[in-house]
Amino acid sequence: YxxxxxxxxxxxxxxxxxxxxxxxxxxxxxxxxxxxxxxxxxxRNTYRVIDLSIIRANYLTLSKTKGVICVVKNDAYNMGLIEVIDTLVSAGASMFAVYTVDDAVRIRVRYPTLKVLILGFVSPRDIDTVTRLNISVIAYDTDLLEEYAHYTERVIHVHVNMNTGMSRLSTKKQLCEFKLPHVYIEGLMTHFSDTGDIEHSDRQAASFESILGSRIPYRHAQATGAVSMYDMNVTHIRPGIGLFRGYMEVYSTVENVTTYPAGTAIGYSGGYTTSETERIAVVGIGYGSGYGRSYKGDPFVVIGGTICYVVGNICMNQLYVSVPSAATIAIGDEVTILDNNQITTAMIASWFTTIEAEVLIRFGNRNIHTVYVNKE
Incomplete structure (x- = not known):
């Protein structure tokens, strides 16, 4: 690459x-x-490869049964908003959801006719800009909507976010309470908080279904699996991480290889001590590059086809791995950190007690160079 x-x-x-x-x-x-x-x-000694063709394929699969509102918040999960937007638009996507006004404006500048929805809080001082650019916002507080009227004379397009169990920027008020003179309700939405909890999801689905009879152009939920499982009467799904599974690989470099005698302390606070003569390699990625610091289990990397387990405390820019005695490894060798084959985002998430979305976000930082490819 x-x-x-x-x-x-x-x-x-x-x-x-x-x-x-x-x-x-x-x-x-x-x-x-x-x-x-x-x-x-x-x-750069550490870089990630983003395969845009996988993102495109994920979108095409998700769009077979419902309309898709592509969630590209946080700079498209730190993948690069413009690169991802361009890819999804070429695949047929026409509506996007972001968290901030800034990202919404970036999309609007590049694509004047796309539908854009802001999922986060919009300050009254920004509402005139938002409405002037024909950007929609979520509605969850009627007092906030009333305040918006003091800052803009334009009609505000809103998606009312019904609280069926997430209890975030959402409401349990009746839909009719949001029918204000300066407001056009174009969407009705909800957010499933835990699709792994079937009983809780049952209640959320039933609650949302009870208000879906109204003739509103956009009716959507974020949990693709839940929408399918409950055959919900929605017009759109709102996938985020579902668009981006399997798209990224991460590589680094061996920066040093040294053979140490038994009893040698390795790394900060002597986090690892060799019990016998052992080769230790230093790899150029650490928590400052998104790998994480506190781990459990046995995280490993792959160097030249050889599995090498992480040892000691992970540094900001480097980590240590134990090199098997039979392995031929040298300074400058490429190191596989994530390849969606031997090492998956799910595995890394389990090692660092987090979720896959956070793993992807962590690797999207300025210490890791990004290479975009289309392998299809």
Whole structure:
């Protein structure tokens, strides 16, 4: 994979001495210094590969039975909002949900006609911008809707978020209470809090179904499995993580390999001590790059086809692994952190006592370079 990252120098001019080598060379003349438009190529030791064709395929599968409102909050789960939006639009997606006004505006600037829904709180001071750009908001508080009227003269398009058990930005009020002069109710929605709890989901589904008879253009829930299981009378599903399963791989690099005698303390606080002569490799990823710090069980990476178990305390930018005696491993070797085959997001989530969505979010940070591919 291409692993070069382009870094742009945001200052108009940079002093030549910033880039001088240790050899004695004539400094660059001022006109030869780097401009804003000059790229510098540097190799990242840790990177992720995002296969946009998998995201496209996931969307096409989900859209076979219901309309789809694609949830792309948090910069599309830290995958890159614009790259993901472009991919989904090319697959036929026409409606998106985000959490912030900022992300909604980014979509609107790129795609003037797409339907966009903001799932988070919208401040009254932002409502005029939102309505001017024809962006919809969720409704859960009638007092807030009344306050909006003081900040805009435009009709506000809302999706009333019914509280069937999530108890977040939602309401248990009657739908009629939201029928205000300056409000157009275009959507009715709910959020399943735990699809693994069948009894609780039964109650949520029944509660939502009891109000779905109204003629509202968009009726939707986020839990794709629950919608199918209960054959709910909704027009759309609202998938988030379901769009992005299996799309990402993460790789790093062996930075050092050393053989230590028995009794050697490894890492911060001597988190691991060798019990015999043992080879330890240092891998260039840590909690600062999204791997996590406190783990349970036996997390491992794969180097040249060999499973190497993580040992000791994980550092901000590095971690330690024990190298089997028969393995041939050297500095510079590629390390598989996540490949959806030997190492899955579910496995990493179990090692760090979290959920798959958080695993994906963690790996979307500036310490990991992103490479976009289409493998189909």
């Amino acid at each position: 291409q692993t070069l990252n382009t870094i742009r120098i945001w200052e108009d001019w940079m002093p030549a001495t910033t880039f001088s080598s240790t050899r004695k060379e004539a400094p660059l003349r001022h006109k030869e210094c780097l401009r804003l438009s000059d790229p510098i190529h540097c190799r």
